[in-house]
Amino acid sequence: GENVEQHPSTLSVQEGDSAVIKCTYSDSASNYFPWYKQELGKRPQLIIDIRSNVGEKKDQRIAVTLNKTAKHFSLHITETQPEDSAVYFCAASRGSSGSARQLTFGSGTQLTVLP
Amino acid sequence: NAGVTQTPKFRILKIGQSMTLQCTQDMNHNYMYWYRQDPGMGLKLIYYSVGAGITDKGEVPNGYNVSRSTTEDFPLRLELAAPSQTSVYFCASTPSPNSPLHFGNGTRLTVT
Numbered sequence: 014g015e016n017v018e019q020h021p022s023t024l025s026v027q028e029g030d031s032a033v034i035k036c037t038y039s040d041s042a043s044n045y046f047p048w049y050k051q052e053l054g055k056r057p058q059l060i061i062d063i064r065s066n067v068g069e070k071k072d073q074r075i076a077v078t079l080n081k082t083a084k085h086f087s088l089h090i091t092e093t094q095p096e097d098s099a100v101y102f103c104a105a106s107r108g109s110s111g112s113a114r115q116l117t118f119g120s121g122t123q124l125t126v127l128p
Numbered sequence: 129n130a131g132v133t134q135t136p137k138f139r140i141l142k143i144g145q146s147m148t149l150q151c152t153q154d155m156n157h158n159y160m161y162w163y164r165q166d167p168g169m170g171l172k173l174i175y176y177s178v179g180a181g182i183t184d185k186g187e188v189p190n191g192y193n194v195s196r197s198t199t200e201d202f203p204l205r206l207e208l209a210a211p212s213q214t215s216v217y218f219c220a221s222t223p224s225p226n227s228p229l230h231f232g233n234g235t236r237l238t239v240t
Contacts, residue, residue: 017170045226056233057171057218102170113161113177113225118170120169121169
């Protein structure tokens, strides 16, 4: 099955700096890569996702890049703010229309933005 | 829409007891999922369903059972609770495999 590794497990940055979180996956057939943000005691919430036919996607201060050859994808947060502090999870899955996606999650990165 | 609703929010069980975690969604989503999240870890898929009457095992199904008699409800049953089942359980739904997951607020379960 799929295996997703996520690094680093903890990351501290100064407010205004950039943060980068990296994930690698093992199943070359995986074609969907979402990122979730989870605040303490809350449910995971999707912040951005990318599909295997795209190399990069941006949404304001957040971007995700995908390298299918190397089987890794990264989350980039620019101009970090204290409210970006949370645990971030990457995930990967294969799947197509009509079949359920079984997401495999990374172990998470605790991001702390220092004021 | 209330979205995905999970009950209870917290529960303490003794070893060997049984319970059902409830999950209901009012978005008419066909696809529903149960995940568990252990401390400091990512989510692991327990069971999923692609529609009423259809369920399938995920990565960690042992010790759990599910049913899907209606589109709205997807309860998770724990039989003979064990300390290893101490975790936070999240239910999620989506209208299609290519759409994002909508998570419930979770159930924090402790087995002692």
